[in-house]
Amino acid sequence: MSDQTLKKEDFAKLNRSEQPKELVVRESISAWKDAWIRLKENKLAMISLVILVIIALFAIFAQMMTPYDYKTNDLSSTNLPPSTEHWFGTDALGRDMFERTWMGTGISLQVGLYAALVDLALGVIIGGIMGYYGGKVDEILNRFCEIMYSIPSMLVVILLIVVLEPSMFTIVLALSITGWINMAWIVRGQVMQLKNQEYVLAARTIGASTSRIMFKHLIPNAMGPIIVTITMTVPSAIFAEAFLSFLGLGVQSPAASLGTLINDALKAMTVYPWRMLFPAILISLTMLCFNIFGDGLRDALDPKMKK
Amino acid sequence: MVRYVIKKILFMLLSLFVLASATFFLMKAIPGNPFQSEKNIPPAIQQMLYERYGFDQPVWKQYLNYMGNLLQLDLGTSMKQQYVTVETVIKNGFGYSLQLGVLAILVSIVVGVLLGLVAALNHRKFLDGFTIFIAVLGVSIPNFVVASALQYIFGVQLRWFNVTGLYEPLDYVLPVIALSFLPTAFIARLTRSSMLEVLSADYIKTARSKGLSGRVILVKHALRNAILPVVTYVGPMTANIITGSVIVEQIFGIGGLGKDFVSSITNRDYTLIMGLTLFYAVILMIARLITDIAYGFVDPRIKLTRGKGGS
Secondary structure (H helix, E strand, O other): OOOOOOOHHHHOOOOHHHOOOOOOOOOOOOHHHHHHHHHHHOHHHHHHHHHHHHHHHHHHHHHHOOOOOOOOOOOOOOOOOOOOOOOOOEOOOOOEHHHHHHHHHHHHHHHHHHHHHHHHHHHHHHHHHHHHHOHHHHHHHHHHHHHHHHOOHHHHHHHHHHHHOOOHHHHHHHHHHHHHHHHHHHHHHHHHHHOOOHHHHHHHHOOOOHHHHHHHHHHHHOHHHHHHHHHHHHHHHHHHHHHHHHOOOOOOOOOOOHHHHHHHHHHOOOOOOHHHHHHHHHHHHHHHHHHHHHHHHHHHHOHHHOO | OHHHHHHHHHHHHHHHHHHHHHHHHHHHHOOOOOOOOOOOOOHHHHHHHHHHOOOOOOHHHHHHHHHHHHHOOOOOEOOOOOOOEHHHHHHHHHHHHHHHHHHHHHHHHHHHHHHHHHHHHOOOOHHHHHHHHHHHHHHHOOHHHHHHHHHHHHHHHOOOOOOOOOOOHHHHHHHHHHHHHHHHHHHHHHHHHHHHHHHOOHHHHHHHHOOOOHHHHHHHHHHHHHOHHHHHOHHHHHHHHHHHHHHHHHHOOOOOHHHHHHHHHHOOOHHHHHHHHHHHHHHHHHHHHHHHHHHHHHOOOOOOOOOOOOO
């Protein structure tokens, strides 16, 4: 190298278009697409997703499938076993159990989804504030959360519903009064981790507003754990609602949730066991699918967390 | 250490105070009062009832009275069962619930840890998959479904056990299985995953290269460390068992505290609801305190000088 003397010709200008600087060989894959590819490989999670979709479709369209509805009493055909006429049998008032079961599934799913959505809204806002501002604000809100969290949530929910009279609205309200804390802590942890990353500092330097940094930069990057938490909230809310029904604090007749159906069926289980069968299978299947799907989602969104 | 425990206890008392106040004002917020539903009560008797339960006094005075009584551990008298104090209800019912609960906790820890161990030692083999399957099922099937299925299959159909009641040792089998179903599944999952983590740690390799026997490594080195996460689960497990006991006692017709709780709610017996709620809250908080302290003892890496602080 050292022997060679450099001549002026060596410094000729290269034509820029001759050599591309970097070649993108493959199609670029976003983090979401990557997660989706990993999720698709997880067969159990995909099966659960399909089953959940089927259950939801049945819950929506079941009323078109039979000539009956969930609330009409027919005292000439009470306590019938499953038959071609009434696919899941009838209850003590002659109401068609097929319709009631799917109606109940729909209500249970709605309670789960609404509770998860309220948790999401409250948790993201309060958790975001705690994580972003830190300091005194964080200290005060965190203390508040700790006190709320140290009170057993099921007891608070029961007390609230005793006072408020049960309906779907009050049940969702009561469930989310304690439910958002978990979400808030997860968002807080994520935001605290992310807020000092370069891209957030860069955004702040060019004068992005706090809400823009929050919703365009921080929250989207914390979305993985948030989504996983939501998926896990749904089955626990469904269970909580069923537990309330068991105490007679569930959705009131003639409407029904899976929990109220099971509770009604329990009273006559020795004589009409099939009335128990379908709601029990559906609630277990729904919760099972949500749990498996949630596990799969967690593995797909954050491979590091995989156990 | 002592400071940490004292801080935790103070915090617990604060939470209890918040809960007690909240329950009191929630119950006061209900329109009307418990004695209006009984029809045709002569005004004089109504007046006596009001005086007896202090309803004729202003709310703040009732609140002070209530809190004062709570400080003396007096939870009040039932509104629907005459002359029955909340204390009596707890004394009569808690024995059954405690027996079932303690048995269920023991069963879940023993069976759960064993299942988790077996799964971790047979990683990616049939037994592992089987355990994961059981664990997911256990977390997903609500305990009232488990309880009523057990009752129907083994009580009603096969007649191996009595359908209801708690009179002979065999009667404990079904309720305890139903109660421990979920915690067992959860503990099995926890033990499995932490065992897998521990088994690939360097100190296990060291122990193995020193030529220690497999059993010593397993019990002295691996299991000891793998069991740590299970300790943190004691608090949530108590909560699970309490909600579970409410259901299981109702299904198997056991006259425990859970059954009293359900009937207090159906009867809208407010003093009983408040009293039992507080009682449950105290148990849960004590369970959490024990978890926190125990965790510091078993894991020397955790220093108990600062709270865990959320995330």
